[in-house]
Amino acid sequence: MRELLQAQFGRIFQKELVDEIEAKGVLKTLEAGTALIDYGKYIKSIPLVMTGTIKIVREDDKGNELFLYYLRGGDTCAMSLTCCTSQKKSEIKAIVESDAVIVMVPLQYMDEWMRxxxxxxxxxxSYNARFDEMLSALDAVAFMKLDERLLNYLLDIKANTGSFEIKRTHQEIANDLGTSRVVISRLLKRLADEDQIELHRNKIEIL
Structure with a gap:
């Protein structure tokens, strides 16, 4: 754990704080597809992401999910911080997008480490960064056309995974963007016709 903490947080945290996290944090290795945080559950630990990518989504009152932002190495989830401090049930879901290593910090140390x-x-x-990302997500829903949102969504995945290949079904993309599979398939076909992407079975390649 020490090596991972030094790599991600050694330049940010004081040595004494790194020592505390190493002593009291719990190291976890999670496979893609694992739900790290789920709706309606109390959050008792704060995730510090060492490696991998975590996708944060929120559910509306009709059960539709909307993609909010990604967490990467060196990040934590501001919304989980909020739920912890207010002792509220989670209103978001955190899903492991690519195999991840995280350190879970028990809630009791969050305030203690404010020293x-x-x-x-x-x-x-973290609050500021996640707030900016949620504002961007809101702006995209309110002001962008769906084809622009789709292209930004694909480019965001590329930026977060470092890969030009996006292994995502049309239905999964539709779920993230709060629309139907038929609409997404049509828009992806248009992007392919414009030579911005290539479509493969359960995979999209950004050109």
Whole structure:
């Protein structure tokens, strides 16, 4: 765990804080598709992402899911911080997008570590970054045409995974963007006709 903590947080956190996280955090290795946080559950630990990608989605009152943002190495989930501090049930779902290694920090240490200036700065920066990302997601829903949202969505996945190949079905994309599979298939076909992507079975290649 020490090597991973140093790689991701050694330049951010004080040595004493890294020591605390190593001593009290729980290291977990999670496979793609695992639900790290689920709706309606109390969150008792804060995830610190070492490697991999975590997708954060929110469910509306009709049961439709909307993609919010990704977590990568060096990130934590601001919405889980909020649920922890207010002792609310989770209103988001965190799904492992690509195999991940995380350190789960028990809730009781979140306040205790506020004595470390680097921890305070990290928590506030996480709130700010996730807030900006959620505003971007809201702007996309409110102001962007669906074809623009789709292309931004694909480029966001590429940026987060580092791969030009996106292994996602049309239905999974439709679920993330809050629309139907038929609409997504039509828009993907248009992007393919414009030579921006190539379509394969359960896989999309960005050109």
């Amino acid at each position: 470390f200036s680097s921890w305070r700065q990290f928590v506030f920066a």
